[in-house]
Amino acid sequence: MTTAAPASTAPRTSTPAPPRRRAKRxxxxxxxxxxxxxxxxxxxxxxxxxxxxxxxxxKTEAAAATRTPTIFTALxxxxxxxxxxxxxxxxxxxxxxxxxxxxxxxxxxAIPAAYGLSIRPIIKSTDxxxxxxxxxxxxxxxxxxPIYLLLQGLGMLDxxxxxxxxxxxxxxxxxxxxxxxxxxxxxxxxxxxxxxDGANFFTELVRVVMPIVAPGIAAAALICFIxxxxxxxxxxxxxxxxxxxxxxxxxxFVDGRGQFLAVLSAASTLAVLPVVLAGWLAQKxxxxxxxxxxxx
Amino acid sequence: xxxxxxxxxxPAHDPAPAASRTLRRPPKPExxxxxxxxxxxxxxxxxxxxxxxxxxxxxxxxxTIYYSFQNWNLMRPGxxxxxxxxxxxxxxxxxxxxxxxxxxxxxxxxxxxxSVLFGLGIALLLNRKFFGQGxxxxxxITPFLMMPAAAALIFKWxxxxxxxxMVNWGLSILGVDPVQWNTDFPALTVIMVLTWQYTPFMMxxxxxxxxxxxxxTLEAASVDGAGPIRSFLHMTLPHLRQYIELAVLxxxxxxxxxxxxxxxxxxxxxxxxxxxxxxxxxxxxxxxxGEAAAYGVITxxxxxxxxxxxxxxxxxxxxxEGAKS
Numbered sequence: 001m002t003t004a005a006p007a008s009t010a011p012r013t014s015t016p017a018p019p020r021r022r023a024k025r026x027x028x029x030x031x032x033x034x035x036x037x038x039x040x041x042x043x044x045x046x047x048x049x050x051x052x053x054x055x056x057x058x059k060t061e062a063a064a065a066t067r068t069p070t071i072f073t074a075l076x077x078x079x080x081x082x083x084x085x086x087x088x089x090x091x092x093x094x095x096x097x098x099x100x101x102x103x104x105x106x107x108x109x110a111i112p113a114a115y116g117l118s119i120r121p122i123i124k125s126t127d128x129x130x131x132x133x134x135x136x137x138x139x140x141x142x143x144x145x146p147i148y149l150l151l152q153g154l155g156m157l158d159x160x161x162x163x164x165x166x167x168x169x170x171x172x173x174x175x176x177x178x179x180x181x182x183x184x185x186x187x188x189x190x191x192x193x194x195x196x197d198g199a200n201f202f203t204e205l206v207r208v209v210m211p212i213v214a215p216g217i218a219a220a221a222l223i224c225f226i227x228x229x230x231x232x233x234x235x236x237x238x239x240x241x242x243x244x245x246x247x248x249x250x251x252x253f254v255d256g257r258g259q260f261l262a263v264l265s266a267a268s269t270l271a272v273l274p275v276v277l278a279g280w281l282a283q284k285x286x287x288x289x290x291x292x293x294x295x296x
Numbered sequence: 297x298x299x300x301x302x303x304x305x306x307p308a309h310d311p312a313p314a315a316s317r318t319l320r321r322p323p324k325p326e327x328x329x330x331x332x333x334x335x336x337x338x339x340x341x342x343x344x345x346x347x348x349x350x351x352x353x354x355x356x357x358x359x360t361i362y363y364s365f366q367n368w369n370l371m372r373p374g375x376x377x378x379x380x381x382x383x384x385x386x387x388x389x390x391x392x393x394x395x396x397x398x399x400x401x402x403x404x405x406x407x408x409x410x411s412v413l414f415g416l417g418i419a420l421l422l423n424r425k426f427f428g429q430g431x432x433x434x435x436x437i438t439p440f441l442m443m444p445a446a447a448a449l450i451f452k453w454x455x456x457x458x459x460x461x462m463v464n465w466g467l468s469i470l471g472v473d474p475v476q477w478n479t480d481f482p483a484l485t486v487i488m489v490l491t492w493q494y495t496p497f498m499m500x501x502x503x504x505x506x507x508x509x510x511x512x513t514l515e516a517a518s519v520d521g522a523g524p525i526r527s528f529l530h531m532t533l534p535h536l537r538q539y540i541e542l543a544v545l546x547x548x549x550x551x552x553x554x555x556x557x558x559x560x561x562x563x564x565x566x567x568x569x570x571x572x573x574x575x576x577x578x579x580x581x582x583x584x585x586g587e588a589a590a591y592g593v594i595t596x597x598x599x600x601x602x603x604x605x606x607x608x609x610x611x612x613x614x615x616x617e618g619a620k621s
Contacts, residue, residue, distance in 0.1 A: 036426040042417075049451065049454070052450075056454060065460050109345040138596055142360055143352075143592075144579070172348060176345060232444060232555065251445050254453070261454060272446050276442065
């Protein structure tokens, strides 16, 4: 605001108008810069826990566990090798298997369903859609006891396939909901033209509709993958050693004794890295997917 | 209102709730042979997904209802039998339920309110051209991508730890004595990590809302002498209303079920025993299958009440928007 002060003396000059305009522009510039700086402070503050986690992962335990944070300290990859020595790779692989398997099955079920829900004229599409949304509303807690006892009876506890099937149930409603909004974007003329051509519905789906909705499908797939990768409740209850995925392993990684902050940070960094990188790269699509799925 | 991109425009996708739809729908038109074929195909395509959803979510829930009327503790396998409403009586007279309900309301409610407020603030900051806009947005959405288990651990040990936590170090610069976050304010630590994780989600929805607002109208208002605060209160905020409602609805659904930070940070101590954590404890620690199932049924009923009110609201917004355009 101090830069705006000369403006009040401006009328004394022979041509008052231009300086005043310049002062206004100047003031605008200053507020704009201040806002940008403020935005960056908020952004960096918000991102700080992530940045600090990654930074701490490269420190020694002694350097990580200080009351006043150490900034200038020897950095190394030792904590990461320590984490991998504790068998972390197996858990990452289990997470990858469960996420990929469940996402593929979700896509195989949700693409036809979303397409079916967008075919005109369909009666009761709202009812079907409502049903899908409502299954998403149901707390997983409502279903976990019978599922646990069933899997126990079948000897399928600690089984990565069983976990993947449950992730299908978890992600399917969301995927149908999101994809339907993308499918209903397909212009009616394109679908009708394909029908007149005599294309049957599956060739129509693959050749005509799929290329148009591909970005939407990619977004839905990414979101399903993220939810499966990050899932903790089912994984911690239904897996123990063989099929343990990353989140429950991470949860039991520290017992609060001794110095563990650096190795915990390294394990967390490895655990979040795939999804964060994928999310960054596919950010635009992720945003569209969420916004479309949410708003439509 | 120029927001046609928000509307489910096809007449066949009438978004009104089932009850009012039967009243409003015109007489069913006769379908041609081709349309009938298309309809049959549509049903064929949708059924597999519906069947899987029923098998994985609905049938277990029905079994849960059945269990909730059983007297069944896994420690005493022989004593299983029909219990009538005994489990529900235990739930409502036990005292744990009301505590848990209030913990759920406090944690879910404050996390939603805080994350919507922060989300709105950040969305407003990011909704202008500035140096490094894209990078700033990338950094801001990161907490939402972060694995909740990792976020909970990093907050508990790296940010909020009484001795080496960064938050206490930050406070010490301001002259504030160290705070024992994890032991003295367990509910607050859970709310902090949830708010941090859900703010980007709210921000994304609200930013989509801001970007759909017509720039011309805002410029016209500015030319007419409306200040930024006035045009925010009288134009942007009403425009954002449906986005805010949507953000609250979706956030509410996800946060009502929240389990990870409670299991990892507090283990249900200090007013953080939410309904889902209580159910977990009764079923998998107490091995009281019948009682835990009763908690499950009650949780679902509560969620259905909240969600159907919210959904009705959502559909009402869509249909009134549709009527306007």
